[in-house]
Amino acid sequence: MNPTPNRTIGVAVLGMGNVGAEVVRIISDSADDLRSRVGAPLELRGVAVRDLAKPRKIAQELLTDDPEALVARDDVDIVVELMGGIDPARGLIRTALEHGKSVVTANKALLAEYTGELATAAADAKVDLYFEAAVAGAIPVVRPLMQSLAGDTVERVAGIVNGTTNFILSAMDETGADYAETLAEAGRLGYAEADPTADVEGYDAAAKAAILASIAFHTRVTAADVHREGITAVTPADLAAAKKFDCTVKLLSICERVHDADGRQRISARVYPALIPLSHPLASVNGAFNAVVVEADNAGRLMFYGQGAGGSPTASAVLGDTVMAARNKVHGGRGPLESTYASLPIAPIDDVPTRYYISMKVADRAGVLAQVAGEFTKRSVSIAAVRQEGAGDDARLILVTHRAPDRAQSECVAALEDMDAVIKVSSVLRLEGTDD
Numbered sequence: 264m265n266p267t268p269n270r271t272i273g274v275a276v277l278g279m280g281n282v283g284a285e286v287v288r289i290i291s292d293s294a295d296d297l298r299s300r301v302g303a304p305l306e307l308r309g310v311a312v313r314d315l316a317k318p319r320k321i322a323q324e325l326l327t328d329d330p331e332a333l334v335a336r337d338d339v340d341i342v343v344e345l346m347g348g349i350d351p352a353r354g355l356i357r358t359a360l361e362h363g364k365s366v367v368t369a370n371k372a373l374l375a376e377y378t379g380e381l382a383t384a385a386a387d388a389k390v391d392l393y394f395e396a397a398v399a400g401a402i403p404v405v406r407p408l409m410q411s412l413a414g415d416t417v418e419r420v421a422g423i424v425n426g427t428t429n430f431i432l433s434a435m436d437e438t439g440a441d442y443a444e445t446l447a448e449a450g451r452l453g454y455a456e457a458d459p460t461a462d463v464e465g466y467d468a469a470a471k472a473a474i475l476a477s478i479a480f481h482t483r484v485t486a487a488d489v490h491r492e493g494i495t496a497v498t499p500a501d502l503a504a505a506k507k508f509d510c511t512v513k514l515l516s517i518c519e520r521v522h523d524a525d526g527r528q529r530i531s532a533r534v535y536p537a538l539i540p541l542s543h544p545l546a547s548v549n550g551a552f553n554a555v556v557v558e559a560d561n562a563g564r565l566m567f568y569g570q571g572a573g574g575s576p577t578a579s580a581v582l583g584d585t586v587m588a589a590r591n592k593v594h595g596g597r598g599p600l601e602s603t604y605a606s607l608p609i610a611p612i613d614d615v616p617t618r619y620y621i622s623m624k625v626a627d628r629a630g631v632l633a634q635v636a637g638e639f640t641k642r643s644v645s646i647a648a649v650r651q652e653g654a655g656d657d658a659r660l661i662l663v664t665h666r667a668p669d670r671a672q673s674e675c676v677a678a679l680e681d682m683d684a685v686i687k688v689s690s691v692l693r694l695e696g697t698d699d
């Protein structure tokens with residue numbers, strides 16, 4: 264589309280929930296600032312919702328329950344998708360792009376499956392597709408990876424990218440708060456997804472890992488490529504035990520290049536709750552805050568930190584994208600253009616070197632530790648630390664291993680579960696943030 268100076272930029276918003284309501288508020292409250300940043304006024308043309316009867320802070324005539332018609336309107340230049348979910352969001356974005364509208368979305372679930380399709384549609388239509396808000400709420404991390412680091416080689420992107428689970432784990436750790444109550448509070452504060460299973464089972468963090476891996480490594484990674492474990496099995500006892508090892512527990516998303524001995528490169532993308540040392544920078548990221556650590560060949564280590572969830576922090580990122588897309592409409596230009604995407608293979612979790620923390624209830628008799636250690640030696644996994652606690656029916660053994668392929672580590676756990684001396688393996692978590 265040709266640039267058209269001195270005109271109004273029409274914006275359609277799909278969804279007026281936690282994020283959409285804040286986007287609508289900012290477009291109205293900050294109209295003068297936005298006009299000067301874009302070089303033209305941004306005008307809200309309509310907002311699509313499901314339930315027209317719900318009370319909302321917006322003129323009723325701007326509301327519609329017909330998003331198909333809204334995205335195709337001639338006076339709409341930019342469509343901001345904040346409905347969530349795959350359908351009908353995917354079709355609506357496709358329609359918007361095909362009608363020459365630029366699109367801003369925060370929909371990580373959709374992007375983790377369909378970025379390739381949507382980016383191609385945007386390129387064909389020569390319009391923008393921006394999604395800064397899809398990863399880590401207010402934190403600028405998508406644009407730094409796509410633009411600022413486009414000339415570097417990123418080796419690793421790892422961090423805390425789900426606010427809800429970090430809010431829950433922090434509360435459990437700091438005050439012993441109840442899991443279910445804290446999850447409900449995360450919903451009330453606008454952090455949790457419409458279906459919070461996406462948060463607590465790690466689907467949301469996995470979607471974000473897929474997006475981060477794709478843009479960091481210039482290869483297509485989808486949610487199905489990401490190894491995923493959530494926080495539902497993490498107990499207050501795990502958090503207490505972590506403290507004894509000067510650690511805490513965080514849900515981590517880790518994306519890295521795996522350099523194989525034959526020079527081949529693969530991508531590992533994984534999400535799981537892990538112990539990290541209290542001295543690690545991610546250990547002090549609490550509540551709904553997120554942080555992402557990027558390691559690049561020339562830039563070295565960069566850390567991005569801020570509010571990872573909630574209506575207004577996320578709306579900030581959405582508005583940033585909207586201003587960029589609006590500037591391009593007014594002054595011409597398009598960007599950031601996507602890289603030429605490679606197709607690097609995915610390294611399965613089995614092949615990735617990890618460290619394990621294993622807590623088990625054991626028989627209180629001589630020789631148990633030697634027997635347990637024998638199972639690790641058989642599989643070439645070495646034990647880094649051992650703690651024996653309690654006695655009688657409460658006898659426990661806690662082990663921390665050195666780095667070894669995850670398959671070998673999980674085979675050790677399976678062997679423990681078959682041993683007479685081991686009454687119950689009560690907790691298995693990985694340990695990250697250490698070199699060995």
Ligand SMILES: NC(=O)C1=CN([C@@H]2O[C@H](COP(=O)(O)OP(=O)(O)OC[C@H]3O[C@@H](n4cnc5c(N)ncnc54)[C@H](OP(=O)(O)O)[C@@H]3O)[C@@H](O)[C@H]2O)C=CC1
Binds near residue numbers: 311346350400
């Ligand atoms: N909340 C957060 O902290 C963050 C959210 N995101 C993402 O932003 C998006 C929006 O999240 P959030 O605001 O929390 O979600 P909400 O569930 O609060 O809001 C969704 C909105 O979309 C509307 N909607 C849903 N389906 C339809 C449909 N078929 N037709 C018309 N309207 C529809 C709903 O209408 P109605 O009001 O009538 O029900 C509601 O207004 C999601 O993709 C989410 O993953 C990204 C980063 C952070």
Ligand SMILES: N[C@@H](CC=O)C(=O)O
Binds near residue numbers: 455572
């Ligand atoms: N439910 C998500 C919202 C932001 O992406 C989260 O908790 O991080």
